[in-house]
Amino acid sequence: MAFLPERARVDELFKGLWITFKSMFEKPVTVQYPEVKRPVRTRFRGRHVLNRYENGLEKCIGCSLCAAACPADAIFVESSENTDDERYSPGERYASTYEINMLRCIYCGYCEDACPTEAIVLEDNYELSFTDRFEAIYTKERLLLPVPEEGKPTPQEVPPGIFTRSVPVMADPTD
Amino acid sequence: MTNEVTLTIDGKQVTVPEGTLVVDAAKKIGIDIPVFCYHPKMEPVGMCRMCLVDIGRPVRDRDSGEIVLEEDGSPKIQFGWKLDTACTVPVSEGMVVEGMTEKVQQGRQEIVELLLTSHPLDCPICDKGGECPLQNLTMAHGPGESRFIYDDKINFEKNVPLGDLIWLDRERCIQCARCIRFQEEIVDDAVLEFFNRGRATDIITNSEPGFDSYWSGNTTDICPVGALTTADFRFSARPWELKNAASICSHCPVGCNMTYNTRREAKSGGDIVIKRAMPLQNEWVNELWICDKGRFAYHFSDSEARLTQPLIRKDGKLTPTSWEEALALVADQFKNAGEGLLTLVSGRLPNEDLFNLRKLTEGLGGKSGLHSYMAGGDLVAQVGLGAGSNLADLGEGDAIVVIACDLEEEAPVWWLRVKAAAERGAKLIVANPRPTKLERYATEIIRYAYGEEVEAVERVAPLSEADNLVVFFGSEGIGLETSEALAQACANLVAELGRVGQPNNGLVGVWPRANTQGAWDIGFRPGFDLAEAKVVYIAGADPVGDDPALAETIMQADFVVVQELFLTETAELADVVLPAQAQTEREGTFTSGERRVQRFYPVVQPRGEARPDFDIAAQIGAKVGLALKGRFPSLVNPELCAETPGYEGLTYQRLAEVSDQWPIVGRGDLYYGGTGYENKQGLGVQLAPSGGYKVSKVSRQDIEKPDGEVIAVPITLLYDRGGMISPSEVLHPRLPEPFILVNPQDSKLLKTTDGMVVGISINDGETSNVVVWEDERIPAGTALVPRSMGVAINRPSTFEIRIAEAAAA
Numbered sequence: 001m002a003f004l005p006e007r008a009r010v011d012e013l014f015k016g017l018w019i020t021f022k023s024m025f026e027k028p029v030t031v032q033y034p035e036v037k038r039p040v041r042t043r044f045r046g047r048h049v050l051n052r053y054e055n056g057l058e059k060c061i062g063c064s065l066c067a068a069a070c071p072a073d074a075i076f077v078e079s080s081e082n083t084d085d086e087r088y089s090p091g092e093r094y095a096s097t098y099e100i101n102m103l104r105c106i107y108c109g110y111c112e113d114a115c116p117t118e119a120i121v122l123e124d125n126y127e128l129s130f131t132d133r134f135e136a137i138y139t140k141e142r143l144l145l146p147v148p149e150e151g152k153p154t155p156q157e158v159p160p161g162i163f164t165r166s167v168p169v170m171a172d173p174t175d
Numbered sequence: 176m177t178n179e180v181t182l183t184i185d186g187k188q189v190t191v192p193e194g195t196l197v198v199d200a201a202k203k204i205g206i207d208i209p210v211f212c213y214h215p216k217m218e219p220v221g222m223c224r225m226c227l228v229d230i231g232r233p234v235r236d237r238d239s240g241e242i243v244l245e246e247d248g249s250p251k252i253q254f255g256w257k258l259d260t261a262c263t264v265p266v267s268e269g270m271v272v273e274g275m276t277e278k279v280q281q282g283r284q285e286i287v288e289l290l291l292t293s294h295p296l297d298c299p300i301c302d303k304g305g306e307c308p309l310q311n312l313t314m315a316h317g318p319g320e321s322r323f324i325y326d327d328k329i330n331f332e333k334n335v336p337l338g339d340l341i342w343l344d345r346e347r348c349i350q351c352a353r354c355i356r357f358q359e360e361i362v363d364d365a366v367l368e369f370f371n372r373g374r375a376t377d378i379i380t381n382s383e384p385g386f387d388s389y390w391s392g393n394t395t396d397i398c399p400v401g402a403l404t405t406a407d408f409r410f411s412a413r414p415w416e417l418k419n420a421a422s423i424c425s426h427c428p429v430g431c432n433m434t435y436n437t438r439r440e441a442k443s444g445g446d447i448v449i450k451r452a453m454p455l456q457n458e459w460v461n462e463l464w465i466c467d468k469g470r471f472a473y474h475f476s477d478s479e480a481r482l483t484q485p486l487i488r489k490d491g492k493l494t495p496t497s498w499e500e501a502l503a504l505v506a507d508q509f510k511n512a513g514e515g516l517l518t519l520v521s522g523r524l525p526n527e528d529l530f531n532l533r534k535l536t537e538g539l540g541g542k543s544g545l546h547s548y549m550a551g552g553d554l555v556a557q558v559g560l561g562a563g564s565n566l567a568d569l570g571e572g573d574a575i576v577v578i579a580c581d582l583e584e585e586a587p588v589w590w591l592r593v594k595a596a597a598e599r600g601a602k603l604i605v606a607n608p609r610p611t612k613l614e615r616y617a618t619e620i621i622r623y624a625y626g627e628e629v630e631a632v633e634r635v636a637p638l639s640e641a642d643n644l645v646v647f648f649g650s651e652g653i654g655l656e657t658s659e660a661l662a663q664a665c666a667n668l669v670a671e672l673g674r675v676g677q678p679n680n681g682l683v684g685v686w687p688r689a690n691t692q693g694a695w696d697i698g699f700r701p702g703f704d705l706a707e708a709k710v711v712y713i714a715g716a717d718p719v720g721d722d723p724a725l726a727e728t729i730m731q732a733d734f735v736v737v738q739e740l741f742l743t744e745t746a747e748l749a750d751v752v753l754p755a756q757a758q759t760e761r762e763g764t765f766t767s768g769e770r771r772v773q774r775f776y777p778v779v780q781p782r783g784e785a786r787p788d789f790d791i792a793a794q795i796g797a798k799v800g801l802a803l804k805g806r807f808p809s810l811v812n813p814e815l816c817a818e819t820p821g822y823e824g825l826t827y828q829r830l831a832e833v834s835d836q837w838p839i840v841g842r843g844d845l846y847y848g849g850t851g852y853e854n855k856q857g858l859g860v861q862l863a864p865s866g867g868y869k870v871s872k873v874s875r876q877d878i879e880k881p882d883g884e885v886i887a888v889p890i891t892l893l894y895d896r897g898g899m900i901s902p903s904e905v906l907h908p909r910l911p912e913p914f915i916l917v918n919p920q921d922s923k924l925l926k927t928t929d930g931m932v933v934g935i936s937i938n939d940g941e942t943s944n945v946v947v948w949e950d951e952r953i954p955a956g957t958a959l960v961p962r963s964m965g966v967a968i969n970r971p972s973t974f975e976i977r978i979a980e981a982a983a984a
Contacts, residue, residue, distance in 0.1 A: 063299035064413045078441050079300075079410050092334065093300045093410045097441040116299045166297040166333055166344070 034127075045107045045122040048100055050143040056151025058088050058144065059119035061167055062095035066111035066120055074104035075111060082163070086155040090168040098140035102128055117168060182270035197261040197272055198226050202839060202847065208274055209283065209312045211290075211399045212351035213262035215838035215848060216463060217360050220263075223290070223351050225312065227258040227282040229273040242269070258282045280316070287317040293329045293374070294400070295346045303401030305414040308846030309349065329374060337367075338386025339908035340406050340467060341395065343378055348402035350376050354394035361464070362591060363615065364388035378402070384908075389587050389893055392470040396454065396463070397849040407471050407905045408451040412438045418447075420778040421455055421856035423765050424469040425523065425758045426899065428686040429588045430767030430859070431461035431469050434852040435759065435778040447779050448477055449759065454851040457858055458836045459565045460771060463851045466587035468893050471906050475757065476779065478902035480741055482754035483783020493742075493752060498784065501751050502791075506798030508710050508734040508750075509539055515709025515733075516541025520699055521716035522691030523899075525763030526772070527811040528788035529690070529697045530819070531803050532714055535792045538801040544703030545694050546716035548889070548962070548969050549650050551662020551684055552695025556821060557868040558669045559770045560645065560681035562861045566592040568679055571600030574641035576668065578606040578621075579628050579661060580649020582613050584893045585685045586768065589647065602641065606631045607651060608954050625652040625888045625957050625971060629873050632664035644672050649685040652888035652957070654970020655701055660873050667870045675866050683768050687891070687962075693766035696862075697819055710734045714788050715755065717743040717898060722967045723941055738788055741898055754785040761787045762808045764830065766862070772822070773859030774830040821862045831857035885921045887937055887958045887974040897963035913966060914946040916959040922949045925958075925976050934977035935960070937968050942977050 031038055040046065051059040062079030078097035088094035111120050120143075130136045147153045177192040184201045191200045196219060198208045211223035231254035234243040243251040252271050258279060261272070273279060291313065298304045331345035352369070355378070359365045366382040380386045395403045417436035424431040432455035440448045452473050454465040485501035486493040509516055518536040520529055520543070536543045566589070569575060575593055583590040590613060597603040597616035605614050606621035606628075614620055623631035638644050648665045650658060665682055674680040686692060705711070705718075705725065711732045719726045720743050729735055729748055737749035746752045759778040766772050781787075786794075793805025804810040809827055816822040833854055841853030894900065894910050901910070915935060917925065927933055929949040934942040943965050953959055960968045 061300050062410070063304075064416065065299055068413070068415060076441070078412075081410050091300055099441075164333065165330075166295060166300055 040124045045109045047125040048120050048143055049123045049145050051119050052145050054148050054151055056147045057090055058154055059117045060095045061089050061091045061117055062093045065114040069110040069114035072104045072106050074101045084158050084160045087158050088154045090163045092166045100138045102138055103136040180266045180268050182266050184272040185274050191266055195266050197264045197266055200266050208261045209316055210262055214353055214397055217356050221260040224286050226261040227279055228261045229254055229276055229279050230259045231271040233269040283316040284318040287313050288321055290349050292323050301401035302404040306845055306850050308399035312846055337380050341386050341391045342404050344402050345377055347400045349400055351399055353397045354403055357394055362390040389466045392467050393464050396851050412450050420776050422778055423773045423775040425689045426468050427586045428768030429586045430765055430773050431465045431588055432457040449473055456836055456840050456851055456854045461588045472900045472903045474903035475899050476759040481782045486752040488750045502794055505736050505751055506795050510799050512710035513540050517708035517711050518543040519546055519713045519716055521546045522688030522694045524715040524788055526693045527763050527808040529694050530815040531789040531792035531811055533698055534803055535796050543699055545699035545701045546718050547691055547701050548655055550655055550659035550701055552692055554662050554666040555682050555684045556696055557865050558666050558675045558682045559864040561676045561678040562863040563678040566596055569596035569601045572642040574602040574638045574644045576604045576635055576646045578648050579651040580647055580685050581611040581651055585649050585891045604635055610952050628661045629664045632668055643679040647683045647685055650891055664873045666868055670868050670870050676864055686768055690765040692768055708732050712736045713745055714738040717745045719745040722969055753791055756781045756785045756787045770862040771859045774857050821865055825860055829860055833858055885956055885958050886971050887960045888971045889962050889968045890959045892961045895963035912946055913964045914948050916948050916950050916953050918953045918955045919949045920955050935966055936975045938972045
């Protein structure tokens with residue numbers, strides 16, 4: 001009976017087929033991207049956003065420390081002075097230009113670490129695709145979060161004497 | 176000679192002259208003792224206590240006076256029981272200084288902790304952040320943690336404008352008094368002072384307008400924290416983002432070395448722009464300082480009003496055209512003009528440009544002229560300062576004469592250095608018809624009437640006793656003719672002493688422009704006849720703006736070409752206007768009033784289609800069949816140096832040579848000498864005077880002065896309303912309204928009152944509005960009219976006050 005497979009071989013064949021058969025009734029591990037998206041981990045580093053305070057003022061004070069920390073030289077910041085008639089951030093200074101070149105960015109998160117006001121945060125968005133290189137440069141408008149419900153858009157007109165500090169007072173500067 | 180003293184600092188031996196402070200002795204051997212209040216250019220005060228060191232001295236036996244030895248034979252050292260401040264203790268023989276011991280480290284830590292008790296955490300937005308001595312020294316010597324409670328920080332007022340140019344942040348101030356001491360000791364404008372005591376100590380300005388000084392910007396350089404910042408640079412970049420390029424200030428004949436900090440800017444459409452001007456150390460020229468005009472009046476280069484395209488007159492209107500068309504037309508006209516060509520330049524142009532313009536003019540057989548209200552550059556070339564001169568070397572036994580010149584207004588840094596020389600004991604003779612600030616330091620004041628400048632020089636007592644003699648002559652109250660006579664009289668004064676060519680001896684012209692001396696050296700002379708010219712070629716000068724009466728004369732010419740940065744009043748009359756590059760956009764050399772040739776470098780990209788003047792001349796040359804070097808100034812320079820007397824042997828390489836300078840400044844040492852820049856780009860070369868001057872009697876031309884009438888005389892101000900300063904908006908609040916100064920007596924005679932706005936017409940010319948300010952110090956019979964302030968005046972003139980017209984206007 002030399003034409004018949006050996007007994008052991010047949011066993012293994014069915015073992016394999018059994019696994020296949022079994023998995024047909026298991027819950028699939030793949031998701032139907034892009035219709036279905038898997039949640040990212042809490043420390044995931046996706047595209048940056050620029051945060052706002054609840055009153056709508058921008059957290060960014062235009063200090064350029066993110067740009068200094070950036071190993072890929074992806075960030076460009078230019079700052080200007082706040083006035084009470086045209087206030088963008090609580091301090092003296094705000095970023096009048098804020099650009100991140102997402103083609104250069106290596107998503108290391110150093111900018112986040114360097115930020116003294118927790119203005120720049122690498123969020124969950126990883127869906128970055130561009131049809132030209134200029135589109136990869138995210139401007140301040142694209143990075144800023146929308147104005148919170150109870151807030152007002154920037155620039156705001158505020159009464160004098162409220163924002164007297166150079167940088168907004170932080171709860172725990174030792175952190 | 177001073178005695179030398181040997182001491183040991185941190186185990187290293189150093190020998191320094193007696194009287195040297197421990198902190199300086201340490202710096203000389205590369206040991207950094209941290210300082211905040213100490214500055215090597217100022218007297219020590221020991222206010223901040225940061226420079227604590229442990230100082231030990233050899234013990235001497237009380238009876239014999241012998242040094243007591245240890246058992247091993249080394250001298251026994253007695254250390255003090257408290258730490259000393261290294262900035263107030265002079266060195267002594269055998270001294271042992273310890274700066275690294277735990278005791279010292281702990282002392283410094285506590286000082287830093289104390290300084291930071293109420294220092295805000297503004298570093299992220301502070302303009303000083305990144306080049307801040309407090310930041311750096313806290314990192315190096317700070318405790319890392321504070322025992323003080325953060326919430327206990329006292330908040331003071333922030334953003335206090337001390338003046339129009341300088342902002343004060345009271346919280347950041349550590350009360351080192353560097354700014355106050357600078358204003359008092361170095362520039363003698365004691366406009367800053369401390370107010371209140373203890374924690375409430377505050378810097379205030381006691382002048383009206385606030386911080387009324389030509390030197391205010393320097394206080395921001397030496398401020399060891401971000402308490403003083405300039406309005407110009409405010410928040411525009413972080414220091415580490417800036418690139419720097421060395422340059423030479425283009426505003427006055429001192430030739431201060433500067434660094435322009437640049438950055439690519441989105442606001443300016445992605446162009447590289449100048450963000451600030453900082454001093455560059457050159458102990459032979461400007462030491463560590465620059466005046467506010469040099470620091471803030473660079474905005475002419477980025478002005479929107481700059482010409483960017485060649486213009487050509489079509490149907491009576493200037494219309495943009497191509498370089499090709501403009502140059503072809505110019506070359507055509509020049510070829511036909513021949514002898515009828517007149518090339519007119521000013522001292523604003525660099526040497527290379529002047530050289531090419533002269534070669535072009537000579538090649539075509541034309542004439543050339545220098546637009547200047549001062550003469551005597553040829554004499555300065557003969558009897559100017561000897562090579563190797565340094566005003567900082569002048570002191571006891573030396574003499575300085577300053578005549579017809581308000582030195583602080585005309586050449587501020589020379590004022591500062593002459594003042595310092597007088598303080599070191601130099602004899603200072605100031606001759607001027609009215610009091611000037613320099614007179615505070617004069618050993619002798621000569622007061623003369625306007626028009627008697629030459630007599631005033633003759634009244635200077637014989638100076639044969641003096642070891643060295645430097646004579647400055649300016650343009651106070653004189654026109655071109657008198658200037659020539661005055662220069663000759665001054666040259667006689669220098670030559671009579673017989674030390675022409677020796678260092679620290681010679682004549683210095685306080686010229687109206689940065690390179691007027693270079694223009695003279697290259698062969699341009701004032702005293703040309705505009706009326707004879709058929710074709711006028713004007714580069715870097717605005718004769719019509721200075722004297723509207725010249726408009727008609729210029730219009731008589733068949734063809735006028737103007738090469739300029741802006742559409743000046745002269746350019747508006749031109750047939751062709753060629754856009755030139757600003758000094759910040761190209762390379763070149765300037766020759767200062769001390770005849771130091773210095774090199775400047777390109778800082779920003781050229782504006783529009785603007786081309787450098789030397790290249791335009793070369794391109795015109797190519798079209799008329801003259802082979803001139805163009806493209807790069809470094810190609811022109813060798814020819815220039817070969818053909819210009821006195822410039823032989825100069826090369827760009829030699830101009831770029833540097834040597835060690837004291838005090839040490841620069842990035843790693845900014846806590847010590849301030850944020851000014853270390854000179855790595857060249858100190859320049861001082862030319863030797865040619866000599867050969869023979870003392871001769873001065874032919875004098877007195878001004879005509881009808882009896883009983885008041886004469887208008889021109890004076891020069893630092894802040895005028897000229898085309899190079901007015902594009903800088905930051906300075907606008909500091910620029911005075913057009914005014915004239917008269918004696919109260921004369922004011923009565925003219926039927927004016929103090930502060931009255933009147934129309935003034937010089938020599939029956941156009942009427943312009945000015946404010947009349949009465950001043951008792953003005954000699955009776957004269958009205959002082961500032962140059963470049965909207966009133967055309969170039970020599971003592973008759974004038975008329977038109978009260979009615981001013982009211983109408």
